[in-house]
Amino acid sequence: MSNQDLAIKLVGVSKTYQLHHEKPTLAENIVRKNKREMFTALKNVNLEIKKGEKIGMVGSNGSGKTTLLKIISGISTPTKGLVKTWGKVVSLIDLSAGFHPELTGRENVFLNGLLIGMGREEVRAKYGQITNFADIGEFIGAPMYTYSSGMKLRLGFSIAVAADPDILILDEGTAVGDEDFQHKSSQKIDEFFKQKKTIILVSHWMDYVREHCQKVVLMKNGELVMFGKTDRVIGYYLDQIDSGK
């Protein structure tokens, strides 16, 4: 397969963290240099995702899903191995992060838009679309600390979808806010699923994954256990859980 059809390529990706039970201090580090505990979050992960594929990602807590997503989105760097992504990656997880509480909604739209990779002109052009979708009314001119958590999520969601990413990372909780907005945002996400966007969906809700994804990645203890057709991987995963392994 040529690289042209690929959206994401991981070759031999490993990630180890230094465990620290307490904040490291310089003195401790000098005195006890060799007593470092290492934790392996990812072990030799190889993965190729084609453009436009909708991929589910399943696995128990602590299996390495989050670390893998962080590496794909470029937030974290692997200890070993190569990561290559083609196109703009935007994560819809943790939508209300990165807002400045003292700045107004409007000022935060620009800052957050640039943060996730939009240009200034682009944000300006899409500003109406973003505020319309968020639909928070007068609050757009108020400082962010006056917002409810739902309003922050709505604004965060609206900015992220306006960024028009090529690769989207989401979880089942991405439909956010009140009844009304949940409907609107899940519609938007369904729209993305119909378009030729690459999507990685992290979920513990197997029916949702079955419905939306053609292929599934199964993670366990930092290893990629299985990558293949949805029914096969989910079937295997559920069997494993049932047999208590």
Added chain:
Amino acid sequence: MKLAKKYQHWIEFVLAMTEKEIKARYKMAIFGFLWIFLNPLLQMLVMGFIFQFFVPIKTVNYFEFLFPGLLVWNFFSYTVVKNTPMYVNERALIQKAKFPREAIVLSVVLSNLFHFLIALVMFILFEWLFNFKIHWWRWCLVPGIVVWLTVLTSGLSFLFSSLNVKWRDINFGVQAIMPLWFYATPVVYSLDLLPAWLARWLYLNPMTAIVEVLRWTIMGTAVGWWGLILSLVMTMIIFGLGVFIFKKESPFFDDWV
């Protein structure tokens, strides 16, 4: 084309972060942005007034002697102290998205530079109005001094902020060192008050040369040219080391915050 777009986004992002720094500072202040001018004006008035009555060292005009050095020092120390814990404080941003990490440190440098430049221009106006003796050709060197100061401040900011991600002791160390550093820089005194052997060593601190050169442009005081070169070399070492450590550590900031 792709590369040009990347640079454009980089510049836009750094400027947006700088704007954030400046705007966030004056939120909830009744005088708001007026403080940008009010602050240096009040400082000048207070110092100009006080030092009419006593002059701690032998110089023609102690206010003229003191104020520019103080401006330079304040820019330097505020910026480095604020930047040192910056990557830890902005962990929410770091965990959110991939963006040029240097923008966080540069935004603090640039927003403080903005304030520093306004204060400096106000000082120049003040001099021009009340002293009538600006050496225009020497003043032409001021932009060069500002660039030097910015390079030094950025380098040290990169160094300390990158190290502080892993070792939070750095922050305490910087806070402890800054007052000492102030006295190791000839802001309130002049170098000729010191024994010559000590004055020479003071140029290991690049802030010494920056303050001395600035003073030279304003008052025409003497500058030790060999010390100047030493300070320049030290600046380059600090900047190089800062950028090197930042480049090495910044891909892994997320692991530690």
